[in-house]
Amino acid sequence: MLNFSLTEEQKTLKETIRKFAEKExxxxxxEVDNKPDPRTSFPRELVKKAxxxxxxxxxxxxxxxxxxxxLLDYSILMEELAYGDAGIAMVFMGHNSLARIxxxxxxxxxxxxxx
Numbered sequence: 692m693l694n695f696s697l698t699e700e701q702k703t704l705k706e707t708i709r710k711f712a713e714k715e716x717x718x719x720x721x722e723v724d725n726k727p728d729p730r731t732s733f734p735r736e737l738v739k740k741a742x743x744x745x746x747x748x749x750x751x752x753x754x755x756x757x758x759x760x761x762l763l764d765y766s767i768l769m770e771e772l773a774y775g776d777a778g779i780a781m782v783f784m785g786h787n788s789l790a791r792i793x794x795x796x797x798x799x800x801x802x803x804x805x806x
Contacts, residue, residue, distance in 0.1 A: 708771035716775025746783055750791040755806035
């Protein structure tokens with residue numbers, strides 16, 4: 692029988708990201724979304740805070756400084772960030788998706804340089 696329950700680590704991940712989304716993303720989401728110029732609306736400080744929590748390294752293998760998360764972990768990340776704001780979540784979607792491609796298809800030199 693298949694088990695569709697989250698592991699304890701995944702539950703903790705989900706809770707951590709949800710708290711971040713509630714505290715850091717939701718309060719600024721409308722303001723960010725309503726700015727017409729992406730050069731002034733990109734939430735750089737927010738991204739720095741999220742990256743300190745490892746959100747940008749989730750799919751990077753541990754041997755390259757990441758967390759070696761699974762695609763389910765990534766789905767949890769995206770779902771919870773999108774709870775805060777879908778547009779802001781897309782920043783992390785792009786980063787993690789590209790990192791995953793390099794991790795799977797890149798040669799050793801590319802992995803060392805970009806991951």
